[in-house]
Structures are given as structure tokens and as C-alpha cells.
Amino acid sequence: MARTAVITGVTGQDGSYLAELLLGKGYTVHGLMRRSSSFNTERIDHIYEDPHTPDRRLVLHHADLSDGVALVNLLRDVRPDEVYNLGAQSHVRVSFDAPLYTGDVTGLGALRLLEAVRASGVETRLYQASSSEMFGSTPPPQNETTPFHPRSPYGCAKVMAYWATVNYREAYGMHAVNGILFNHESPRRGETFVTRKITRAVARIQAGLQEHLYLGNLDAVRDWGYAPEYVEAMWRMLQRDEPDDYVVATGVAATVRDFLDAAFGTVGLDWERYVRHDPKYERPTEVDALIGDASKAERLLDWSPKVHYDELARIMVEADIRQLEAELSGRHVRVDR
Numbered sequence: 001m002a003r004t005a006v007i008t009g010v011t012g013q014d015g016s017y018l019a020e021l022l023l024g025k026g027y028t029v030h031g032l033m034r035r036s037s038s039f040n041t042e043r044i045d046h047i048y049e050d051p052h053t054p055d056r057r058l059v060l061h062h063a064d065l066s067d068g069v070a071l072v073n074l075l076r077d078v079r080p081d082e083v084y085n086l087g088a089q090s091h092v093r094v095s096f097d098a099p100l101y102t103g104d105v106t107g108l109g110a111l112r113l114l115e116a117v118r119a120s121g122v123e124t125r126l127y128q129a130s131s132s133e134m135f136g137s138t139p140p141p142q143n144e145t146t147p148f149h150p151r152s153p154y155g156c157a158k159v160m161a162y163w164a165t166v167n168y169r170e171a172y173g174m175h176a177v178n179g180i181l182f183n184h185e186s187p188r189r190g191e192t193f194v195t196r197k198i199t200r201a202v203a204r205i206q207a208g209l210q211e212h213l214y215l216g217n218l219d220a221v222r223d224w225g226y227a228p229e230y231v232e233a234m235w236r237m238l239q240r241d242e243p244d245d246y247v248v249a250t251g252v253a254a255t256v257r258d259f260l261d262a263a264f265g266t267v268g269l270d271w272e273r274y275v276r277h278d279p280k281y282e283r284p285t286e287v288d289a290l291i292g293d294a295s296k297a298e299r300l301l302d303w304s305p306k307v308h309y310d311e312l313a314r315i316m317v318e319a320d321i322r323q324l325e326a327e328l329s330g331r332h333v334r335v336d337r
Helices: 013-024 042-047 068-078 092-097 099-120 153-172 194-206 227-239 256-265 295-300 309-329
Strands: 004-008 028-033 058-062 082-085 125-131 175-181 213-215 245-248 275-277
Touching: 004 013, 004 068, 013 028, 013 042, 013 227, 028 068, 068 099, 082 099, 082 227, 092 099, 092 153, 099 125, 099 153, 125 153, 125 227, 153 175, 175 227, 194 213, 194 256, 194 309, 227 245, 245 295, 256 309
Parallel strands: 004 028, 004 082, 028 058, 082 125, 125 175, 175 245, 213 275
Antiparallel strands: none
16 A cells, blocks of 8 residues: 655755655655745645645645644644654754744754654654754764764754654654754755855856855865755665664765865856855854764665765756746746756
């Protein structure tokens, strides 16, 4: 029989790619999205199905991780085989400006979902989107046994969600796993995240629409992967008979400067002519280096990354150039790849 999945955060980068993946595997997907007065479904418009379509396999629900009762009711109605908790306030710098909101949605939201699974009595498998930001100032390489030392309200909230997932697994025998994903990007990345901010600026600077790009710390070291590959790892975690926690990463280190080199180099430009420093983009407490060791995922999930930061930068720049060209010509183009 076809399986059913619930995805929180279905309209986000990871949620849209995961929905595509699961629909391609024959799942019926129920996606949760927050109520908004403006349209916020751009990333899933190409797989959207009208509510009146018979036998549709993508069903959207207005719900929020701050509303535990709604989560219980939804799980009782849908009775999913798998639940993927991708919903969060996920911008690290913004978490310093909105720490309580971040803690409520990103930390307590995960706990509400775990409790909703328990309270509803639904037999399901749950994936919790954990983050490399939990490691914070702990030196790399980081793996599943590396101690956490978060350096932001976002990282702290993710640590809470991580341990809540472990606790519900141990206390109630719940099939719950943590995917500790290192930075993963794509053309669908939000425009305020540094990688997409860079690649979008490359497209606009090349077109003569932007003069400068303002950034914060250029020396931060990150492990950047490709989001469509990472959602495959999420799915593989829930196919294992025994629940466990896994790091998902490329193992390749790159600074923001390296990403700038790759992105501007795609169109033959020297980034140093255009990039300016703005201290408002720096964090009160910085994370210097995040480099993942995904050998456990490679061994047990048969998963390994193919796209590294330099190719990722090229993919994103080319997509942003196509999107800008379409906007300037008055055509609509979906965010691809």
C-alpha cells in the first residue's frame, strides 16, 4: 500500500524537495504551512494540486508548531507512516533578534510535535531536523559523538529539540531520529541566507542592477552541500529498522571567501571589487568552523554527497541568472533544481 507522510515546513527549501522526492516514490504527502495573508507556496507551486482534484497526493493544511492541539488532531486524522519535522525559525542571525520566538517554534515546537505523536497514539516514524549549529564552538570535524556547544539562540533551540527527540525515543520507544544536517543550499534557498544572497547579487551585478554586496564575517568556515541530496538522506534514515541519529555533510571545508570566489568566478568577475563589509551582519557570538564527518551515514545509509560547494555555487548562480532574465522579460520561471 502507498505510504503517507506529514511534512512540517513543506513550503521551505527542504520541505519542497522532500515533498518532490516522496511524491516520486508514490507517497501521499500532507504538508503543514503557516497562515499568511500573502502567497507563500512558490517553492511547491509546480507540484501543487487543486483541493478539488480527485485522488490528489499533495494535501496542504494550515497548522503551526505553536499549536499542539492542532498537531494532535491532524495526526489522528491523517495517521501518517512518517513525519518529517522541518518547520522552524531557521535563520541564525535573526535568532539573536527574536530569541523567544525562535525558542518557541524551533525548540518547543519539536517537543509539541513529539508529544502530539505520543498523545494521538499514531504508530509512525519521526524525523527531526537537527543542525550543525548545535556544535557551535566545538572544533571540527564534528560527528554524532561530538559535544554540543551552541553559539546562538537557534543553536540552543535545536539542541533542545535534539535531546527531546532522543528522550521520546528512549522513554516511549518512539521510532524517532535526528538528522544533524550541515549547511545545505540550492536555488530555493531563502534570499537572506548568505549563499543565496551572494548568488543573487552575482546575477544582479552582472546585469548592471546592483553595485555592491554587503556581508559580515568572510572567514567563517562551513561545509556546504546540495539540499536535494540531503533530503534523500532524511528519507533513508526513516527506512532503517532501528532509529538512530546521523550527521549529513560533505566533509569539505570552505570559507565565505571561497564561496564568493566560486560564485563570482562563474561569470568571470572578481568579488573583491563588489563586496563591502557591514558589521550588522555579524553575530554576537560567531561559529568559526563547521565541518561534518558523515562516515556513519555513508556506512549505514549508503548515502554520500556528489555536489560540493564550488559546483553548488555554479548551480545557484546559473539559476539566479535565469530567474532574473525571466523577471526582466516579464515571464514567470519557477525556482528549479
